[in-house]
Amino acid sequence: MNEKQSVRRTLLKGLAGGSLALPFSAAGQVALGADMKSKSLERYQALALQTACQAVNRCANREEAQQRISENIARIRGQIMSSKVFVGSQLRLVVLPEYFLTSYPQKETIAAWTAKAAIEQDGAEYGQLGRICQDAKIYLCGNAYESDPNFPGLCFQVCFILNDSGTLILRYRRLISMYGATPHDVLHRFKEIYGEDSLFPVVDTPLGRLASVASEEILFPEVSRALALRGAEVLLHCSSEIASPRLTPKDVAKRARAYENVAYVISANSGGILDADIPSASADGMSKIVDYQGEVRAEAGSGESMAAHAEIDIAGLRHKRATPGMFNIFSRQRLELFASTYAGSVYPPNTMLDAGGQPFVPERSHFLNTQQRVIQRLTDTGVIADE
Structure with missing residues (x-):
C-alpha cells in the first residue's frame, strides 16, 4: 500500500467514526481530510452567535425534550437568517454556543440525561440544522450531547461542523470534562472502534482548516496545540461560561490559544440559560472572535446578539505562519524536550x-x-x- 492509499484508508476510517482527521503520516506530513468543493476563500465573515439556551431540564420525558429541541432549532434558524441579511453574503461561518439545544445536566444522572436529552448520531436534528446551512449558505458549528450505540447509557459532548450543503463533515467528542463521559474515560475501547485519529479531527474546507474545542478545554493548551499541529487554522469554540467585564480565565485563554498557535479562535457563549434552576444570566455575554495575533476583532455584550462577527483573513494567517521571525512561535516549538514529561x-x-x-x-x-x-x-x- 502506498502512502496515498494509506491516507485514503485513514480518512475513510475517520468518516466512519464521524470525524475527519489530519494525522501525521510516516513521512512527517499532514494528511488532509477535505471538504474542498470550491476554491478557497482568502477572506470571509464569521459570526459567534450568542443565543439563549432554552433548557430541557424541566421537560418530563424525551418527547417533551425533543419538542423543545425542535423549537430551539426553529428559533436559531430565524436568528441565523436575519444575521445573514445584516452581515451580508460574505457571512460564511456561524458558531453556536455549547449545548445550545438542551442546556446541561444539573440534577440528572448520566443515564437519565442520556435517555432524555442526548441526540442520536443520525438524529433528525442534524437534518434540521443542515437545512439551515443550505438555505443560509453557511458552515455551522454547534455542540450537543450525543448518544453512541457503542457505549450504551453514556453520551459524549460533541462539537460538530456542517458544511453549506448540510453535510456533517466533522464530529469532535469533548476530551476533558469534569462531570461527563469522554473518550479518555473509555480510551482503550474508543480507539478500538474509531481509531487514534478520531481524537483530534481537523477538516480542510474553502474557509480554511477548521477544528473545534469545547467549553473549558480552551483552558488546556494541549488540546488546541494538538489540533494546530494537525493543521487547524480556525478553532471553533462552543462555550457556555460565566462572563464578566473583567478578564476571566477562559477569556485570557482564548487570546493565548490564538496567539501561540497563530490561529483564529471563534468563541460563542450562551445568551443566558432559560427555564432552568440556575440564574438565567449566569452564562451570558462576551462571545468573541480573536485573530491569529491574539487581538479581539469583535465582541458581544450581554443577551442574545449577533455583534460578534468579523472578517477571517486566511491568507494573512498563512502568510504569518510562513514568515520566519521571533514572533512566529508556532514554528519554534521543540516538542522533543517535553516528550518524557507528557509520557x-x-x-x-x-x-x-x-x-x-x-x-x-x-x-x-x-x-x-x-x-x-x-x-x-x-x-x-x-x-x-x-x-
Whole structure:
C-alpha cells in the first residue's frame, strides 16, 4: 500500500467514526481530510452567535425534550437568517454556543440525561440544522450531547461542523470534562472502534482548516496545540461560561490559544440559560472572535446578539505562519524536550471500563472520587506540596 492509499484508508476510517482527521503520516506530513468543493476563500465573515439556551431540564420525558429541541432549532434558524441579511453574503461561518439545544445536566444522572436529552448520531436534528446551512449558505458549528450505540447509557459532548450543503463533515467528542463521559474515560475501547485519529479531527474546507474545542478545554493548551499541529487554522469554540467585564480565565485563554498557535479562535457563549434552576444570566455575554495575533476583532455584550462577527483573513494567517521571525512561535516549538514529561499520566484513562474492558455508567460521585485519588497520588509523589 502506498502512502496515498494509506491516507485514503485513514480518512475513510475517520468518516466512519464521524470525524475527519489530519494525522501525521510516516513521512512527517499532514494528511488532509477535505471538504474542498470550491476554491478557497482568502477572506470571509464569521459570526459567534450568542443565543439563549432554552433548557430541557424541566421537560418530563424525551418527547417533551425533543419538542423543545425542535423549537430551539426553529428559533436559531430565524436568528441565523436575519444575521445573514445584516452581515451580508460574505457571512460564511456561524458558531453556536455549547449545548445550545438542551442546556446541561444539573440534577440528572448520566443515564437519565442520556435517555432524555442526548441526540442520536443520525438524529433528525442534524437534518434540521443542515437545512439551515443550505438555505443560509453557511458552515455551522454547534455542540450537543450525543448518544453512541457503542457505549450504551453514556453520551459524549460533541462539537460538530456542517458544511453549506448540510453535510456533517466533522464530529469532535469533548476530551476533558469534569462531570461527563469522554473518550479518555473509555480510551482503550474508543480507539478500538474509531481509531487514534478520531481524537483530534481537523477538516480542510474553502474557509480554511477548521477544528473545534469545547467549553473549558480552551483552558488546556494541549488540546488546541494538538489540533494546530494537525493543521487547524480556525478553532471553533462552543462555550457556555460565566462572563464578566473583567478578564476571566477562559477569556485570557482564548487570546493565548490564538496567539501561540497563530490561529483564529471563534468563541460563542450562551445568551443566558432559560427555564432552568440556575440564574438565567449566569452564562451570558462576551462571545468573541480573536485573530491569529491574539487581538479581539469583535465582541458581544450581554443577551442574545449577533455583534460578534468579523472578517477571517486566511491568507494573512498563512502568510504569518510562513514568515520566519521571533514572533512566529508556532514554528519554534521543540516538542522533543517535553516528550518524557507528557509520557506520564495525571488523570488516568479508562476509568469507565470494567475489568473486562466494557463500558459502564458511573454515578456522579465517580468524577470527584477519581480526582481526589489523583490529587492524593500527586501529593504522595511530591508533585503537589502538602498543605
